Amino acid sequence: QKEVEQNSGPLSVPEGAIASLNCTYSDRGSQSFFWYRQYSGKSPELIMFIYSNGDKEDGRFTAQLNKASQYVSLLIRDSQPSDSATYLCAVGSQAGTALIFGKGTTLSVSS
Amino acid sequence: SAVISQKPSRDICQRGTSLTIQCQVDSQVTMMFWYRQQPGQSLTLIATANQGSEATYESGFVIDKFPISRPNLTFSTLTVSNMSPEDSSIYLCSVPPGDRGTDTQYFGPGTRLTVL
Numbered sequence: 001q002k003e004v005e006q007n008s009g010p011l012s013v014p015e016g017a018i019a020s021l022n023c024t025y026s027d028r029g030s031q032s033f034f035w036y037r038q039y040s041g042k043s044p045e046l047i048m049f050i051y052s053n054g055d056k057e058d059g060r061f062t063a064q065l066n067k068a069s070q071y072v073s074l075l076i077r078d079s080q081p082s083d084s085a086t087y088l089c090a091v092g093s094q095a096g097t098a099l100i101f102g103k104g105t106t107l108s109v110s111s
Numbered sequence: 112s113a114v115i116s117q118k119p120s121r122d123i124c125q126r127g128t129s130l131t132i133q134c135q136v137d138s139q140v141t142m143m144f145w146y147r148q149q150p151g152q153s154l155t156l157i158a159t160a161n162q163g164s165e166a167t168y169e170s171g172f173v174i175d176k177f178p179i180s181r182p183n184l185t186f187s188t189l190t191v192s193n194m195s196p197e198d199s200s201i202y203l204c205s206v207p208p209g210d211r212g213t214d215t216q217y218f219g220p221g222t223r224l225t226v227l
Contacts, residue, residue, distance in 0.1 A: 044154070
């Protein structure tokens, strides 16, 4: 059974701080890794994807991947109240395939 | 960026009836996915719909309960058959994420189903 694990939270950070979200996965054959953000009552929106070990930065977001440890993380710098949402980690066996989702981590950014 | 639409956006149905959900993508895609998100839960894959072939169902989901059509590369339907209150969920269609970037929509807006 392929699994993706996340802490459910809530993770609470003050405005301007760095939020760190973590995810582990069970399938060593996983090739693609994604972070989605989901606001309450809305469908998920893709915010980051990473395929290779290391860091990938996009604006205030940095995704980190360590395949040896089967670990993916998302850092959000200068957190804003608008970042308050549930963050879903998703893992795919190869590009273009369906994803296995974690249960999500709820982030709350206080002003 | 791709646009994915779903109809209906929500519905309230009686036990024992069926509902067909439509998903339209504004560009051709080989694979489309159907997910279910139960209240307070994450997304669970129901099936993968490929054009021109039978859908592939995940463990715990069967064709008789969730028949899927995929008549062309931009459209798919999911039917929830013989509904029970346990089928109350949000149903989402999706296309594979990837190199088109994060400004592309990969999930439809969802269909919120309530079964009484």
